[in-house]
Amino acid sequence: MSGLPPSPLLALRGIGKSFLGVRVLDGVDLQVRPGDVHAVVGENGAGKSTLMKVVSGVYQPDEGTVEFAGAPRTFRSPREAQQAGIGIVYQELTLLPERTVAENVWLGHEPLRRGLVDRRAMLSHTAGLLASIGEGSLPPDTRVGRLGVAQQQVVEIVKALALDARLLIMDEPTAALADHEVDQLYALLRRLQEHGIGVLYVSHRLKEVFDLSGRITVLKDGRAVATLDTADTSADQLVRHMVGRELSNYYPDPAKPQELGPVRLTVRDGGNRKLRGIDLRLRAGEVLGVGGLQGSGRSALARALFGAAPFSTGQVTVDGAPVRLRSPRAAIRAGIAYVSEDRKGEGIVAEQSVLDNALLAGRAVRPGRVGRGARTARVRELLAAVELRAAGEDQEIRFLSGGNQQKVVLARWLALAPRILLFDEPTRGIDVGAKSAIHDLVRRLARDGAAVLMVSSELPELLGMSDRIIVMRDGRIAGELPAGATEEDVVALAVGTVGEAAG
């Protein structure tokens, strides 16, 4: 590796991409040389996945050029990119569990002999590829469903290699791996490097980025703000590049000390498949922000508290009394409300009216004729109170804007007078004006004595709204921050450069 640096395998120049007028990528330059592991890091929403999708042919860039192996290319589909030699290892595995390793590896381009699938060649080629990356102990005729996640990932990589991939895109490859499996992946990546294969490695986890990569590109708000040599960079420097934005939006005032009431909700040692050792206290009158990366357990925490994916261990109390939140129904009866991050899937019934949507939870939990008129009247008041803009209460909710849909969902819960409110990304997909209306509502609810837990991946919102912030990592609470914390504090906890003790 002495002398002139080898010419780049992949060169992106000035890549720009917009969706519905929003610039997601803006003038991104990036180069990967053969044998390089090039990491791409950035906050949620910085444009990492969009960039990967441009390289892999899922999206076409609006501006700029993609050069691969020395020639400018336009990939109109993932298939074209694969044929050119760009392999993708998706975050979610794309294998058929009922088929063997070899059948999966060669799916779509099975070797033929006299018109028939040449099973022997399939098996021996697969064995050869597995051996070449040091995984020769994996028998190619095993059913993939019998393999662990790490081994399945090996199969996924071999599948890319079978198409003569010279560049591998790996999107959060360790998200589903246990620690010892991560080591296997490290070893595998080094062997790929020896074969001169370039790797574009997307990860949230800074430890991996520093262990594996030679160069790092930091994306922020769709721009490549820095490309660094890993050897000359510290974790702190990297975090500083990732964050650092003005807190320009307006947020309502945080709670004053005298506004904080008694403890409403406690969790002791709560855990389930996605969460471990959750200890938590939530007081009346406060907004507790929950930060962390995608998949860190933020949403799992809200869903556990709402009984949608309940805790399997630990104790929960509401207002001092132990409760068992085994189902959403139990949680609602305990005075808990939940506004899901997936509004279309879990928040609204798209083809029912505004009024029906607002009455949904009340009807379900307290059915019967008694008080029906009063309930409807109350919901109407609430719809007015949240300043809903709709053609009428009979309008189908799908015709409303995201912000107005969210207001209907809020009214639904407020009708039950909940004492604890769980918000998961309450302003996702909502325009700026409606956003601050939702923020004001959330704060007003807290001021009226509700205890609020708010998950947000938008750092300004998290910092602006919360009286206290907990940051999740790998299903645990990595640390807690007081009001006035900075973006760097949150990111550092979320990616694990500090607070390792929690892990």
Next chain:
Amino acid sequence: MSGALSLSARRTPPGVFVALVLTLAIGWLIVTVDGGRLFSLPTTVSLLHVAAGLGLVAVGQTLVIVGGSLDLSVAYVVSLSTLVAAETMAGDDGALLPAIGLTLAVSATIGFVNGLLVTHARINPFIATVGVGLLLKGYLDNGYDGPAGKTAPALVQGLGYQRIGPVPMSFLLLLAVAAAAWFVLARTRFGHHLIAVGGDPEVARLSGVRGSRVLVTAHVLCALCAGLAGVYLASRLGAGAPRVGTEGLYDLESIAAVVLGGTALAGGRGGVVGTVGGVLLLASIDAIFNQLEVDVFFKQVIRGVIIIAAVAVYARRAMRKAS
């Protein structure tokens, strides 16, 4: 059973064969105690005939189900095929081959339409094939009150009644068709792609498989099998019969046989070997009940119970695997 799974789980034929042997053993015992004979020549021959008719349809059904689809029009295709075959032959041996050719062409066309509706019009296979089935039913009900046409004597002789020892030609035809289908699934690109499409259409697409083409082909093959079953039934009946398919419950029974054979209804797992086992199991139960002269309606109840129990066993096993 489950011990054998560790070696080559994929190729171990499912438990249906164990069930088949057990059923035959217990059935033989009961029939003998009852004073009858289960394995007499006439019972065996009739059992294999029942299996041949149902089996031809079920092998075709296996292909579409493995691909994640379904064909509920097969019963009507069977009926129509008996009529096309018998009417074209009109009792003339000389018209035998053209008639069979025409029958298969008509069936293939229906399968092609089914396939297009499922893939290109993106209609749920259940609805699409029921719709096509009802369309055929309308045609049959409108045009025919009873048997029509006359099957060529050579076909009646050769396929309908000739046998080698206790094994009818028709059962050998079933074995040949099943072997061909097995070969297609195991050794052709089409077969591999079909299983992949049934397992996960998106994975197949990302691997460059053209899912629509594969599924349309599977539907054509399924209808061809139903057409072949029609030709066979015409050879047994000596004429075309407009209700033979529905009265024989070829739609639901073929699906039952496929599921008993261990093929996942959602697609992506299974094969024709199991289906043949399922067909033999259903035919054996039929033969045993006939020997015992069990009430026809009670017989249906028992069959229903067996199918539900079998699927419950598979579901439990699948759950255990998943956990």
